[in-house]
Amino acid sequence: MAASAKPRVAILISGRGSNMASLIAAAQAPDYPAEIALVAANRPAAGGLAHAAGHGIPTRALDHTAYPSREAFDAALQAELVATRIDLVCLAGFMRIFSAGFVEAWAGRMINIHPSLLPLFKGVHTHEQALRAGVRLHGCTVHYVVPELDAGPIIAQAAVPVRPGDDPDALAARILVQEHRLYPQALALVAGGRVRLNGERVVFSDGLAPADGALLSL
Numbered sequence: 001m002a003a004s005a006k007p008r009v010a011i012l013i014s015g016r017g018s019n020m021a022s023l024i025a026a027a028q029a030p031d032y033p034a035e036i037a038l039v040a041a042n043r044p045a046a047g048g049l050a051h052a053a054g055h056g057i058p059t060r061a062l063d064h065t066a067y068p069s070r071e072a073f074d075a076a077l078q079a080e081l082v083a084t085r086i087d088l089v090c091l092a093g094f095m096r097i098f099s100a101g102f103v104e105a106w107a108g109r110m111i112n113i114h115p116s117l118l119p120l121f122k123g124v125h126t127h128e129q130a131l132r133a134g135v136r137l138h139g140c141t142v143h144y145v146v147p148e149l150d151a152g153p154i155i156a157q158a159a160v161p162v163r164p165g166d167d168p169d170a171l172a173a174r175i176l177v178q179e180h181r182l183y184p185q186a187l188a189l190v191a192g193g194r195v196r197l198n199g200e201r202v203v204f205s206d207g208l209a210p211a212d213g214a215l216l217s218l
């Protein structure tokens with residue numbers, strides 16, 4: 001009997017791809033509800049490409065500097081995603097803003113991980129922002145992508161305490177550990193149909209109620 005088809009996922013990266021690697025590792029479990037079908041980077045030197053290729057995953061490097069406009073790059077990427085029959089897109093350290101048309105084409109089917117507890121600390125240098133603000137909890141967020149940067153409906157979050165003496169690197173390292181836990185769990189929820197986007201709200205299936213103090217905002 002043929003196994004039922006899993007959603008085909010493209011992971012988009014710009015650099016080392018440690019979150020990508022955590023998704024690839026999770027998807028190796030037979031019962032994981034998604035298949036990683038493509039890894040694409042906007043920088044040919046992105047370190048994660050070799051890791052993905054080493055795991056037998058098709059890779060593409062689309063050098064954004066070779067395209068005359070944002071729209072032209074997005075169109076080339078879209079063509080790759082369509083050719084690879086992609087169902088869901090995961091941004092994993094993809095440091096490039098999309099045109100609104102590309103985001104709208106993937107509405108409800110594209111998610112991102114961001115290294116802060118959104119809606120706090122959007123954009124870059126999130127750990128510096130958190131230390132400057134003096135928050136006692138910081139963390140990471142997986143959210144649906146909407147045209148406004150880091151503003152999409154939230155799927156899941158993980159928090160870490162800010163410790164006395166923390167600097168941005170120490171904080172980044174502890175949060176990255178949580179990113180690597182959170183993103184595979186969040187993708188599993190989306191790919192398994194247990195969360196979905198309904199307008200501007202994330203809708204959860206029944207039974208996804210975590211205990212107080214849980215790391216995940218499920």
Ligand code: GAR
Nearest residue numbers: 015016017018019092093113114115
């Ligand atoms: C991760 O910390 C991710 O949350 C962040 O970039 C890093 C990529 O690391 N993403 C953003 O800042 C997106 N705005 P990785 O390449 O090792 O996964």
